[in-house]
Amino acid sequence: MPHFYARKIDKIAYPISKDGFLFSLIANNIKYDDNLVLVRYRDFYFFFIQQNRGDKVLVKYNKHLKCSSIDIVKKALKIYMELCNADVLFHNLNQKKDKENLSPYLLSPTKENISNLYKKSNYLSIEIGFGSGRHLLDLAQKNKDIIFLGIEIYNRAIEQVLNQIKLLDLKNLYIINADCRILFNILDSNVADSIYLHFPVPWDKNPSKRVFSKEFLKECERILKKGAFLELRSDSAEYFAYALDLARDFHLFDIKKSINSQARIISKYEARWKKQNKDIYEARFILKDSKNYVNNVESNFNFTNLDIKKILDSSDLKLFGDNYFLHIKNIYKFDNGYVLFVLFGAFSAPSKIYLLVNNYGNVEVLGDIIKTEANIKSLQLIKKWSVNN
Ligand SMILES: C[S@@+](CC[C@H](N)C(=O)[O-])C[C@H]1O[C@@H](n2cnc3c(N)ncnc32)[C@H](O)[C@@H]1O
Structure with a gap:
């Protein structure tokens, strides 16, 4: 950094x-x-x-x-x-070139930005955690009529792939810097033709951090079109078994398993594991049928004025809902007000923002709020400390 x-x-x-x-x-x-x-x-x-x-x-x-x-x-x-x-x-501030890398292919994580992608093509393909981007870039080069969306949390990987998009003059590959477990909540239903999840971090010691979970499968089932698929490749027998075990309750998926099947293109991690002679496990979860989903994500939320004194006087800055929470983790003071560092959202996939609260209690949000149900509900908890409460 x-x-x-x-x-x-x-x-x-x-x-x-x-x-x-x-x-x-x-x-x-x-x-x-x-x-x-x-x-x-x-x-x-x-x-x-x-x-x-x-x-x-x-x-x-x-x-x-x-x-x-x-x-x-x-x-x-x-x-x-x-x-x-x-x-x-x-x-460590030397720059290779004096460039700002402001790419039109890097989207902020809003529902509107993603909706615009559906309009560009009838086919949408998603890769989660694309890393070096070998697989995603290859797909985008070979399928110009498909729109690709890469979701990554690692800044360096994102910068490298944005550079490649420019060098290869690709017009069909977009990137969002977000945790897919949160971003998936704001994707519309029945929109994706494929979702690739290749070599996710196994998190064997901390399974709650895994991308693959029941919630994730539920979202894939909702987001995929009928006949579309989620493709998992992994070098971890344990992760693979865990994923298949979770999928047993998902009757809408047809599952095709293979070991050491030839990859379309060898990703950076796959190359690493192959060098170590590891087995590579693949599962394709093909959606047999799609359901109709009601989109009930309420997306309107504005911060009311906050009473900073109430916050400073509060002995506990953690608030909880059913499966979500809000925690004012740090408070900073400046001449005209306060900066609050806030963790919020679903227990399984928390988010972070900063709130700039001036001396009149007006709030400016610094950071992206992905408007999922858990995020909106958890942010509403802050009303406990609003001026009118
Ligand atoms: C082990 S690497 C695999 C990279 C690439 N798929 C490959 O096969 O070479 C896992 C990647 O997933 C990304 N990642 C981890 N958790 C993620 C999440 N919740 N949402 C999006 N990307 C994530 C990491 O930053 C990392 O680049």
Whole structure:
């Protein structure tokens, strides 16, 4: 992650802007020794974390609030270094080229953006956790009439694939930076022709983190069209057995299993496992029939004004619903208000956002809220601390 260490840095007066970057505010954690610096650039915003580490100061990109271009973050850190006259000991801010990588093929995770994809073609194919993108890029090159959607959480993988999309001049491959377990909730029903899940992280020690789960299969059953399929490839016999076991309750799937079947294209991870002579397990879950689903995701939610005093006075900042929660994890103070770091959503797939609350209680949301039912319901819990409550 982009960062620098300095022997010392000067205090600067916020807000301050340079070269299109606005350093809006610095906010201090009310409990711990760390600060957030909010940076805005065009439509982007992100935080730096500024911490004292012994006799040094560390300023680093805060990955909780994702900026779609690490090059923009690096530029911002370099400018910040200058503005605060940093006596720099170390940095990793060199850019290969002076590029910002603002690709039109990187979509923010909204229902509208995804709906636009259905309109571009009758065929939609999805790959989850595409990593190096070998498989996805190959499919997109060979099937120009199909729209592909890649879902990934790893920034570097996303940047690399966006570069390839540009180099190969692909017009049918879109990327969303999101946890598929959350994003799937806002996809419409009966829209996808295929879903590829190749070499998911097995998480043998922490199965709750697995992509494959009952909820995931339920969503695949809903999202896929009749005759469409979910394809799982894995090097883990344990994960494979677990996936097949879960699928036993899903009578709408026809399951075709194979071991060491030839892959369409060998992905980076498959190549690694083959080198180690591991067996490769494949299951295709083909949807025999599709059901009609009622789309009951309520997507309108606005924050009411918050009473920050109520929050500060509260002994417990965790609230719970049936299968969802909201937790104000950290509170930071700045001249004109507070920044709240909030975890929320389903227990099985939590999300993070920052809320900027000014001294009048007005709330600005920093971060993407994927409007799933669990996310909306959990955010409504915050009304406990609203001005009118
Ligand atoms: C083991 S790698 C496999 C990459 C690629 N499919 C291959 O075969 O080479 C797993 C990938 O899944 C991504 N991933 C893990 N959990 C995810 C999630 N919940 N949603 C989307 N992507 C995820 C990881 O960032 C990583 O790139």
